[in-house]
């Protein structure tokens with residue numbers, strides 16, 4: 073839970089989501105409540121089909137909830153219906169999304185994969201390119217800036233994908249199993265980077281994971297089961313980060 077004076081960057085209240093109707097109805101999310109303050113990296117765990125991706129997609133405004141409230145970076149965005157007309161703009165301004173597999177555009181090199189997002193956000197080509205290289209350096213993958221996606225290792229590709237998700241300095245970063253294709257050493261590097269980003273950018277980061285090896289990297293762990301949060305009280309001491 074958010075400490076007094078510390079702003080919740082993501083606030084979810086009584087959120088529900090069902091798919092289908094009648095006998096085909098699936099209640100994927102039931103009365104979800106959670107708050108993630110800035111600077112925190114929280115884990116979202118639960119068995120397959122428990123609703124993790126559905127919750128992330130609702131928070132990302134990719135999927136319309138069925139009810140409840142969603143507040144992002146202090147702005148109410150959903151209250152039984154969308155409150156914002158331009159959800160694409162909202163996503164571009166506030167949210168970085170990291171997928172399980174990096175989803176890089178195969179015909180663009182590492183730099184252009186990042187620059188394209190900056191371009192979409194309105195930056196000129198030269199400025200977008202320069203900032204993309206800075207982001208790749210920040211993620212310690214700058215030496216691969218000219219590589220095509222097929223030439224990158226899994227860990228390198230994931231770091232390029234993270235650079236792309238960070239391009240607009242989002243306050244909210246949502247990651248769906250970002251470490252799944254990585255070995256445990258690489259997974260820890262990615263998690264430590266996410267923590268640094270949370271602190272440097274005052275961002276709230278939510279990471280879906282099955283990976284028991286990285287649990288010590290989270291400030292809180294939320295567990296979903298059959299669409300319900302089992303607990304939102306299981307807090308952990310902030311992970312020690314050396315930097």
Ligand SMILES: Nc1ncnc2c1ncn2[C@@H]1O[C@H](COP(=O)(O)OP(=O)(O)OP(=O)(O)O)[C@@H](O)[C@H]1O
Pocket residue numbers: 091092098099100118119120121122123124125126127
């Ligand atoms: N578009 C959809 N239409 C119908 N049912 C859906 C849809 N998307 C998800 N579901 C159902 O909602 C429930 C939650 O799915 P979700 O993908 O959120 O699970 P998950 O926790 O991410 O699972 P996994 O760990 O396998 O990725 C499941 O029962 C799933 O079958």
Ligand SMILES: [Mg+2]
Pocket residue numbers: 124125126
């Ligand atoms: Mg999923």
